Amino acid sequence: MRFSRVLPAFLITTAVSIPTASAATLTADTDRELCIASNTDDSAVVTFWNSIEDSVREQRLDELDAQDPGIKAAIESYIGQDDNAPTAAELQVRLDAIESGEGLAMLLPDDPTLADPNAEESFKTEYTYDEAKDIVNGFSSDPASDVLTQLQQAATTGTRTAEIRAEVFADRTDDYNESQSALKEDFQNCIDAIEDARPIPLQYILIGGAIALAVIVLGIRAWTNSRKKNKHGQ
Secondary structure, eight states: OOGGGTHHHHHHHHHHTOOOOSTTTEEEETTTTEEEEOOGGGOHHHHHHHHHHHHHHHHHHHHHHHHSTTHHHHHHHHHTTOTTOOOHHHHHHHHHHTTOOOOGGGGOOSOGGGTOTTOOSOOOEEEEHHHHHHHHHHOOSOHHHHHHHHHHHHHHHSOHHHHHHHHHHHTTHHHHHHHHHHHHHHHHHHHHHHHHHSOOOHHHHHHHHHHHHHHHHHHHHHHHHHHHHHHHHO
């Protein structure tokens, strides 16, 4: 399953514990003071995780094909929805026969409806101003370190796919940190847009007016004093 379809639904969790870089990813609704996640396909975070998952899937299918020659082509035929493609049940039987430890859905890219016909095509999540602030404040200096720890822990008790994911991620921690910086910048830009759109509080307007009035009064007084001095000088 591609992360572009699920990123908005878990963005807060991943940004703080694990996780675009464009205005298309987070849109500021200044009237409601919300950051709206949408159009995430080209975001830095989604691009990163899709690349990870593509690499993981390719490596795992190659390994499975070494155990059961032809299973990679069969799975790809199923993904392509070819006329003579095997069914999901048939593929799962083959996976079980070689004790892969994975369900077929774990080896599918892109379209969740291949595994679940009722899966929704898109997600959209709204973040309040306070939630966006919490996300920005939740970023660590090295977010990849926390994610790698979690992936390695999952790999110790999970599938071979989980092991590969941890290995691939370990080689791309710099890329992940860059994607997180882009994500943080997106949220900060949204926060700034909301703050900039807020009306100036009345007390500040009054204070500003009082200061301006004081400046005018001082200016008049200074001008008056200078006039008096000039008269005395004459």
